[in-house]
Amino acid sequence: xxxxxxxxxxxxxxxxxxxxxxLPGIGPKSAQRLAYYLIRMPxxxxxxxxxxxxxxxxxxxxxxxxxxITEESPCYLCSHAGRDRSRICVVEEPLDVLSLERTxxxxxxxxxxxxxxxxxxxxxxxxxxxRELLERLRDGEVSEVILATNPSLEGESTAMYVHRLLSPLxxxxxxxxxxxxxxxxxxxxxxxxxxxALEGRQEI
Amino acid sequence: xxxxxxxHKTEAIVLKHLPLGEADYLVTLxxxxxxxxxxxxxxxxxxxxxxxxxxEPLMRSSLxxxxxxxxxxxxxxxxxxxxxxxxEDLDRLSQAIYMAELVEASTPEGQSNYPIYRLLLETLRxxxxxxxxxxxxxxxxxxxxxxGFMPELxxxxxxxxxxxxxxxxxxxxxxxxxxxxxxxxxxxxxxxxLNTLKVLRFLQRCERIEDAVKLRLDDETLTEMRRLMxxxxxYVLDREPRGSRFLGQVSQGSKRGAAAELAASAAGGEQx
Numbered sequence: 001x002x003x004x005x006x007x008x009x010x011x012x013x014x015x016x017x018x019x020x021x022x023l024p025g026i027g028p029k030s031a032q033r034l035a036y037y038l039i040r041m042p043x044x045x046x047x048x049x050x051x052x053x054x055x056x057x058x059x060x061x062x063x064x065x066x067x068x069i070t071e072e073s074p075c076y077l078c079s080h081a082g083r084d085r086s087r088i089c090v091v092e093e094p095l096d097v098l099s100l101e102r103t104x105x106x107x108x109x110x111x112x113x114x115x116x117x118x119x120x121x122x123x124x125x126x127x128x129x130x131r132e133l134l135e136r137l138r139d140g141e142v143s144e145v146i147l148a149t150n151p152s153l154e155g156e157s158t159a160m161y162v163h164r165l166l167s168p169l170x171x172x173x174x175x176x177x178x179x180x181x182x183x184x185x186x187x188x189x190x191x192x193x194x195x196x197a198l199e200g201r202q203e204i
Numbered sequence: 205x206x207x208x209x210x211x212h213k214t215e216a217i218v219l220k221h222l223p224l225g226e227a228d229y230l231v232t233l234x235x236x237x238x239x240x241x242x243x244x245x246x247x248x249x250x251x252x253x254x255x256x257x258x259x260e261p262l263m264r265s266s267l268x269x270x271x272x273x274x275x276x277x278x279x280x281x282x283x284x285x286x287x288x289x290x291x292e293d294l295d296r297l298s299q300a301i302y303m304a305e306l307v308e309a310s311t312p313e314g315q316s317n318y319p320i321y322r323l324l325l326e327t328l329r330x331x332x333x334x335x336x337x338x339x340x341x342x343x344x345x346x347x348x349x350x351x352g353f354m355p356e357l358x359x360x361x362x363x364x365x366x367x368x369x370x371x372x373x374x375x376x377x378x379x380x381x382x383x384x385x386x387x388x389x390x391x392x393x394x395x396x397x398l399n400t401l402k403v404l405r406f407l408q409r410c411e412r413i414e415d416a417v418k419l420r421l422d423d424e425t426l427t428e429m430r431r432l433m434x435x436x437x438x439y440v441l442d443r444e445p446r447g448s449r450f451l452g453q454v455s456q457g458s459k460r461g462a463a464a465e466l467a468a469s470a471a472g473g474e475q476x
Contacts, residue, residue: 119305119446119450120261120447122446124449124450152260153291153297156292156297157298157301160292160293160294160297161294161454181252184252188254190257190258190260190286191283191286192260192286193257
């Protein structure tokens with residue numbers, strides 16, 4: 001989208017609109033609205049936004065150990081003394097680490113694959129950070145790997161593929177349990193989830 | 205002009221899903237009476253979604269679909285068959301994903317083709333049972349047949365004389381076999397052993413999937429048949445199916461064993 005045909009739009013503004021338009025989920029109208037909003041914003045707020053965009057690109061790196069997004073490598077979690085170094089929890093995305101940390105019931109380390117195997121969109125094992133995970137298991141310090149990929153077709157394929165590679169290296173490879181989400185309705189559960197929930201039932 | 209009802213019921217096999225927006229999926233379905241359909245499953249990626257678990261790829265589900273302005277949307281869904289054994293085994297899963305992709309790639313939207321639906325369903329059911337090496341080539345051949353691309357296995361595609369036993373060659377671009385005497389210029393040919401030709405002919409006339417499941421094949425025939433079918437599909441689809449790469453990675457891994465796979469992946473790391 002270019003604003004060459006509309007010379008009445010100031011060039012810097014047109015450029016800003018085009019930049020917003022590149023973001024996911026931002027259409028031409030939203031891009032215009034955001035750009036005009038920024039013009040009315042106090043100068044220091046706008047400067048802070050611009051500065052934060054620059055610093056996120058300059059200062060954020062991938063952790064050399066767990067591949068999570070971090071400011072310094074190794075990241076906070078990987079270098080934390082209180083973490084259990086014998087466990088690694090494997091997740092698809094950095095946001096999954098946040099979700100698991102929110103539970104406050106896991107004290108081990110993480111490994112972020114940055115995606116899941118998805119033949120439909122052409123993402124194969126070679127596009128994921130699986131090799132880095134295998135490297136971490138070389139020294140034999142890790143006694144359990146927890147596969148916490150999504151319970152979707154892509155996540156399951158990834159978990160099974162990774163499991164096949166890991167099983168000779170680690171004594172224990174586990175998968176997150178599948179069952180019924182809190183606050184849901186049995187009536188709407190699918191048969192695969194429900195049969196797994198039955199198998200994983202526990203004494204109360 | 206007849207107006208179609210706004211909401212209709214259908215059963216479908218889910219071929220694939222793609223994330224859409226914040227929490228939706230765009231699902232591609234294969235239905236018995238309307239062929240391939242695409243529809244939005246709103247909120248299906250949320251953990252408490254009433255749709256999500258019923259619309260995973262390779263499930264056969266009963267659906268309520270509402271027609272929309274541009275895209276249909278799935279209102280209700282309930283799993284009829286989940287094919288759990290397929291889902292929990294990497295070798296079978298990679299095959300099933302590949303098969304779903306072939307159906308997705310070779311069929312036009314909204315055009316009914318019941319034989320393809322039945323083929324996919326019966327193949328998934330067989331895949332859910334004991335291992336059967338001929339299942340994949342059977343599926344590939346029949347799918348090509350139901351799409352109008354059944355290869356010619358009895359006559360030479362150049363001179364149309366019936367094939368005599370001998371050294372045959374297969375020309376994917378011409379859609380069939382060549383006899384000893386024909387050497388058309390500029391045509392890709394693949395070797396075709398007598399044994400493979402016999403197996404292909406058997407699969408071609410095979411009416412019931414049970415007969416294909418019973419077939420025992422040696423590795424050599426299987427490899428040759430895989431190469432022929434892939435070449436033919438590549439020609440028909442005009443691209444290599446993405447799933448075939450993953451299929452190769454998985455079957456290679458299981459043959460070589462995980463230790464070898466690790467060594468290969470570590471070696472790859474040093475090269476990279």
